[in-house]
Amino acid sequence: MKERIGLYNHIPFCQKKCHYCDFLTFVDMEDKMDEYIDYLVKEMALYHGRYQLDTIYFGGGTPSYLAAEQMAKIMESISKHFEILPDCEISIEMNPESVTKEKVETYLKYGFNRFSMGVQSFDNATLRMMGRLHDRQKVYEKVALLKELGVEKLGIDLMFGNPKQDMAVLKHDIELAMQLPINHISYYSLMIKENTPFQRWVLTGQMRVLDDEIERKMYHYIQSELAKHGFHQYEISNFAKGEVESRHNKKYWQLENYLGLGLGASSNIDLVRFVNHRRFADYYGMIDQGKFPIQISERLSVEDREKEYIMLNLRLLEGFAFQAINQRFQINFLEKYQDVLTKHKKLGLIDYDHERIWFTEKGLDMGNQFYLDII
Ligand SMILES: C[S@@+](CC[C@H](N)C(=O)[O-])C[C@H]1O[C@@H](n2cnc3c(N)ncnc32)[C@H](O)[C@@H]1O
Ligand code: SF4
Structure with missing residues (x-):
């Protein structure tokens, strides 16, 4: 019988590289x-012929x-x-x-049913500083177009914690987001990534990172504002209104099987985790030889998987x-984990009843302490 999995497709191209981004993606490669x-x-x-798909995801880069x-x-x-499969979730x-x-009509023709757009902020000065092209x-134009063409599950990505995006900008961002006909939000805290203009600006003192306290204040503000507007938080960075949680991303957090195709894509099938080559020449070269373009493959022990299961699931x-x-x-x-559980329940990081365990608000902020003890 064919195994049921999720399929990730990596599209490593962008029109322009944003100043904060270190994803595996390239510009000026249209040809x-x-x-x-x-x-x-x-x-x-x-x-060929190995798998049934219940989720398909196009990520990048910019699909x-x-x-x-x-x-x-x-x-x-x-x-x-x-x-x-007939009820397959297809996201882009x-x-x-x-x-x-034309593109959206093509997506709909092929059954795409979850759309997410990188917005990051509604403040034009912030967007310019981030190096965004929009x-x-x-x-507004593109959200209207997507709705006009009949898109139902529509989400946006937003970011916070960028020094240009102070509390006033953040409040305005949320206010404007709440006026859009969307039912999903991924709200990411800015990470300063290596070899990005943002990192350079931080190192040269042109940009100052927010201190943790303000960053957490912003996060809590986001949580409470989105809740007021009917968006329930289901993961550290994800909020949904109604049944629009990403089934595909849940596979990552719940350690289910998924296959990643394309440059640098990673997969997780049963106990094996493997990652494709990250350079075009290597990726193409392996495929030319009829081989899987895999660079790294590791078989995890059941014990490792168990710990990973605990850590990933607690993001939910x-x-x-x-x-x-x-x-x-x-x-x-x-x-098995009685001592760690007792200690962290006392510290207020986790809570549990007779059926489930979950992170408290404090745990979501400071989960690392718990993870270290689990390992
Ligand atoms: C692969 S991008 C896909 C969307 C599309 N390429 C775009 O940028 O509009 C996924 C999301 O990751 C988030 N992201 C990228 N770099 C980040 C960083 N350094 N810190 C936090 N979030 C980041 C952004 O919100 C972005 O929309
Ligand atoms: S944030 Fe999106 S558009 Fe910008 S460089 Fe990264 S992947 Fe490309």
Whole structure:
């Protein structure tokens, strides 16, 4: 029988690199995109007939930067080499300037049903400082277009903690976000990544990072404002209104099986975690030889998986059920981790009842302490 998994497709191209971003993505490669798609299709052929898909996810980079025909080619190939289940969740990450009517019509034709757009902020000065190509107006236009074409599950990505995005900007960002017809928000705290302009500006003193206290204050403000507007938080950075939680991302947190295709994509199938080559030449070279373009592969012990299961699942606000972990790993969770659980319940980081365990608000902020004790 075919195994049921989620499929991730990495699209490593952007029109412009944002000043804070270190994702595996390249600019000025428009003329190389067809070649990449040819290889992505060849990689799919290596997995022919093995899997059923209940989620498909296009991430990047900027998947919406691909032309409509390029995306159509990828989807045709997915249907050829995998079995797409009838209720499959198909998600795409987009950024505002690259969304067009023709592309959205193509997405809908191929069954895409979850759309998320990188907005980051509604403040034009902040957007310029981030190196974004769009302004607030462009977001409004593209959200209107997506709704006009019948998109139902629509989310945006926002960021906070950027020094230009002070409390006043943050408040305004939330106010404007709440006026949009969206039902999902990923709200990320800015991370200063290596070898980015942001890191350079921090090192040279041109940019000052927010202190932790203000950053946490902002996070709590986001949590309470979004809750007031009917967005329930289901993960550290994710909020949904209604049944629009990302099923695909939940697979990552719940340690379910997923296959990542494309440059640098990572996979997790049963006890094996593997990551594709990160350089085009290596990725293409392996596929040319008819081999899986895998650079790193590690088989985890069941004990490692168990600890990973605990840590990832606690990112979810609902935590996890004892029955689930006991069945999966053949343990008695409460007995095995009794000392750590007693200590951290006293410290107020975790809470549990007779069925489940979850992080308290304090635990969501300071979970590392608990993780260290689990390991
Ligand atoms: C791969 S991007 C996909 C969206 C699309 N490329 C765009 O930027 O509009 C996913 C999201 O990660 C977040 N992100 C990227 N770099 C980050 C950083 N350094 N710190 C926090 N969040 C970041 C942004 O909110 C971004 O929208
Ligand atoms: S944030 Fe999105 S658009 Fe900007 S460089 Fe990263 S992946 Fe590309």
